[in-house]
Amino acid sequence: MPLRFLPESWGRVFNLNLGAVSLTQTDAGAINIAATNSYYGLILLTPQPHRITALSGNRRFEFSAPPGTLEIIPPNSDFFAQWNVTQTSLIFGAPRKSIQDLAEADFDRSPTELYPPTPGTRDEVAHRIGKLLQPALLSPDGMNELYLDSLANIYWIHLLRNYSSIPEAPEDRRYSGLSPHVWSRVDEYMRANLANRITLQELAGLCNLSQSHFRRAFQKTVGMPPHQYLLKLRIEAAERLLVETNFSLSLIAQSCGFASQSHITRVMKQWRGTTPGHIRKLQLK
Incomplete structure (x- = not known):
């Protein structure tokens, strides 16, 4: 399983269809990652003025790492990192075969390799993906698998498009809709x-x-993306049950895919500007 080397105290590991991801939050420290047959990708979400890294026993680089700094660890590569401030970052892990399969499916190119960028490289696209993932991984309502799968897929496609041996991967290929x-x-x-x-x-x-x-x-x-459409369906189903049945709110939440009664209440407030209780009271009137 990718990311099994991360200390539990650093943050929860979320297993996805395409590997795993973890939002890590730590004090000043260091880590040694032993070589595996997986790719790892890091997005720094907070600045690290004096970050030190080394790949596969090569010389150490010390550099100023701004938020959005991207690092890639190829398979069969050791990695060392050290930082002297409290830090927040995202780390992705995916088996080499999964990345090869992704490259073949999307670019008709396999095998391919991901190449590490120069230390201190800031990637705005990766940073935006990280900022979208951060609140989702911290959500008290549990993991939205479809949303996390989608963002992880976008992240690895971005790396293949910009840091791989795929030459001039087309950015604007036209895709038809579903029949x-x-x-x-x-x-x-x-x-x-x-x-x-x-x-x-x-x-x-x-x-x-x-x-x-x-x-x-x-x-x-x-x-709209799949995760938004799924949420729309769940809200509509919950509204129907609120109006047409006497089911408890906790049962409605469970049957419609919400993590809890508080979760469905928060979503209703955000997307409908009202609460489940208010919807039911209006119906009773």
């Missing part, structure tokens, strides 16, 4: 499994597409 038949299959599956964990891999598999191809095709068909 009516395929869209109906996906929509029915999502509606039938609102209470369950739904992953990007499952949905892409229904269409015989790679995860990134599916994500783009879904967006073109529906006008």
Whole structure:
């Protein structure tokens, strides 16, 4: 399992379809990562004025690392890092085969390799992905698997596009939407499994597409990403149950895929500007 080397005190590891991710928060310190057959990618979310790194026993580099600094650790490479301030960062891990499969599915190029950028390289796109992931990983309502899978997929595609042996990977390839038949299959599956964990891999598999191809095709068909559409379906289902049944709020939350009663209340306030209790009271009137 990727990221099993991380101390538990650094933060929770979230296992995804494409490896794993962890939001780490630590005091000043250091880490030695032994060589494995996985790729690791780091996004620094806070500045590290005197960061020191070394890859595969090569000489150590000391540099100022701004927020958004990107680091890549290839398979079979040892890695050392040291920092002298409290830090927050994201670390991704994915087996080499998973990255090779992703490259083949999206770029028709395999095998391929990811190359480490120059120490201190700031990547604005990776930084934006990190800032989207950070609140999701800290959410008290638990993991939104579809959202995390989507962002992790975007992250690794970005690395393949910009730090790999894939020459001039096209940025603007045109993708068609899902056919009516395929869209109906996906929509029915999502509606039938609102209470369950739904992953990007499952949905892409229904269409015989790679995860990134599916994500783009879904967006073109529906006008929103899969995780937002799933949340929309869950809210609508909860509203129907509030109006048409006497089920408890905790049972409605569970049957519609929300983590808890407080979770569904927060989502309703954010997306509908009201609460489940208020919706039910209006119906009773």
